[in-house]
Amino acid sequence: MSFNRRAFMGTGLAAATVLSAPAVLADGHGKPRVVVIGGGAGGATAARYLAKDSDGALDVTLVEPSRTYFTCFFSNLYLGGFKQLSDIGHTYGALAANHGINVIHDWAVGVDRGARTVTLAGGAVLSYDKLILSPGIDFVDGAVEGWSVAAQNKMPHAYKAGSQTELLKAQIMAMPEGGTYAMVAPPNPFRCPPGPYERVSMVAHMLKANNPTAKIIIADPKPKFSKMGLFQEGWAHHYEGMIDWIGEEFGGGNVSVDPEAMTVTIDGEETAVDACNVIPAMKAGRIAEVAGVTDGNWAPVNAVDMSSKADADVYVLGDASQQGDMPKSGFSANSQAKVCANAVRGALTGSKVFPAKFSNTCWSLIGTEDGVKVGATYEATDEKIAKVDGFISQTGETGDLRKATYEESEGWYAGITADMFS
Numbered sequence: 001m002s003f004n005r006r007a008f009m010g011t012g013l014a015a016a017t018v019l020s021a022p023a024v025l026a027d028g029h030g031k032p033r034v035v036v037i038g039g040g041a042g043g044a045t046a047a048r049y050l051a052k053d054s055d056g057a058l059d060v061t062l063v064e065p066s067r068t069y070f071t072c073f074f075s076n077l078y079l080g081g082f083k084q085l086s087d088i089g090h091t092y093g094a095l096a097a098n099h100g101i102n103v104i105h106d107w108a109v110g111v112d113r114g115a116r117t118v119t120l121a122g123g124a125v126l127s128y129d130k131l132i133l134s135p136g137i138d139f140v141d142g143a144v145e146g147w148s149v150a151a152q153n154k155m156p157h158a159y160k161a162g163s164q165t166e167l168l169k170a171q172i173m174a175m176p177e178g179g180t181y182a183m184v185a186p187p188n189p190f191r192c193p194p195g196p197y198e199r200v201s202m203v204a205h206m207l208k209a210n211n212p213t214a215k216i217i218i219a220d221p222k223p224k225f226s227k228m229g230l231f232q233e234g235w236a237h238h239y240e241g242m243i244d245w246i247g248e249e250f251g252g253g254n255v256s257v258d259p260e261a262m263t264v265t266i267d268g269e270e271t272a273v274d275a276c277n278v279i280p281a282m283k284a285g286r287i288a289e290v291a292g293v294t295d296g297n298w299a300p301v302n303a304v305d306m307s308s309k310a311d312a313d314v315y316v317l318g319d320a321s322q323q324g325d326m327p328k329s330g331f332s333a334n335s336q337a338k339v340c341a342n343a344v345r346g347a348l349t350g351s352k353v354f355p356a357k358f359s360n361t362c363w364s365l366i367g368t369e370d371g372v373k374v375g376a377t378y379e380a381t382d383e384k385i386a387k388v389d390g391f392i393s394q395t396g397e398t399g400d401l402r403k404a405t406y407e408e409s410e411g412w413y414a415g416i417t418a419d420m421f422s
Contacts, residue, residue, distance in 0.1 A: 014335060018091045024143035031129075033059045033129050034050055034130045034132065034349035035060070035118050036050075036134065037132070037133050037134065037287055038317075040135060040384060041330035041334045042319075043064065044062065044095065045419055046340055047095065047099075047101050048422075049342070050345055051099035051101050053351075054349060059102070061126060062092070062095065062101050062102070063104045063118070063120065068091055069091070070088050070161035070165065071088045072330065074197065075165045076380065079172070081202075082203070082365065085183065088419055090421045091179055091421070106121055106197070107121040109121050111290055116131070118343045130314075130347065131315070131346050132316075133299070133320060133322050134337070135285025135288055136319050137319045138284070138409040140280060140297070141282050146258050147184075147259065151300065155277070155278045157278055158199075159191060159279050166348065171274075171275040172203055172275050173298070176274060179214050180275075181207070182278070183196060183200060183217070183276075184264070184277070184280075185222070185225070186281055189282075189298075189301070189328060190281070192327070192362065193225070193329075194231075194374070199277070201219060201364070202234070202365065214242070215242060215243065217271065221248055222247065223247055224247070226374065230372045234366030234419055238366065250267070251268075257278060259276075283298065284319070288316060288320045290316060293314055293316060296323035300321075301316050303356065303380035303383075305339065306340040306343070315344065318330075318333030318337075319333065319338050325384065325387040327360060331361055334419060335359050357380075358380075359377045360376055362376070363408070365406060369376070370402045370406065371402055371403070371407075372392075373392070373408070374391070374393070376390030378390070378420060
């Protein structure tokens, strides 16, 4: 299976001035109103498909605090030196200019499901007929002993791309010769299951070129991880002797950190480190909790349309949702957004609703032109989004095949970002 921009954009169901929000939308508004919170792979895609496919029949508002959105997918390639930060940054002007979406750069801080309103930090109140939440992830307080969001500048998580990604790269580049980079990996479930291990690969790639005697330690609470055999094969081939993975069996889940002293303690053994990437346990972005649609961590949804199990007029996409078998990934969020947009448009305009079908592929870069992938197709059942079939790269593949896999990922990135922002 290969991907390019045109083919990817065709898989969905059939720099302008960014507009300002009125203080309150009147109850007598002439068009059905959809408010989308979160401008990532789920939210931006949903807003775009709702607007472009409804031929002006819907009033679509997208609420996203960032004027430039940096994708988490491909952010590891920035750490590895394969991308510039500008390569993964995207803006929202085309959504306003090309599709008439009202893009509001503000934080959503309140949801009144009874009144069907969203309150923004700036004081505006938005009325909705349907609300789509795609807020990504937040972190579980106390998930890693000694770490909190207040410590993120000393020990970055870099799991929300942008300034955190820049900071982590700067800290790694500033490591002394022969220094130590540590990662505290997250427990399941979390955003992008192969992500921490692609990150280790990219950090190792950068260190091999700039600090070849440096060491990498991974403290992991899990007994295994996504594409484990592929990554370990690649690490042995490209970065022999540099990476030490400490899994659950060896105390990888018994971890504490001291950001001031720059130490990591694994199963009682303290190690001084020069850079430390703490990726804590995750949960749905806070606005989903504020809206009252989570179980305390994630937001349960109905597989057929991504509607919340707590409220039929609220939908939850991507990382924040608890939907079944799909991994939390940008590809998954984009796929779910197209199903959701089709269902919401049908509910509000009477247009045809197609059966829900989902797909996902996660690519990872291990070394120069050494790409691997895993993916599957899915269907909606009464209980969940259920896996139908899948595929994964194999150990021992040829260099030509791995190069083709990497090139496929580049085509997918061009396609999905166009699908989100054009």
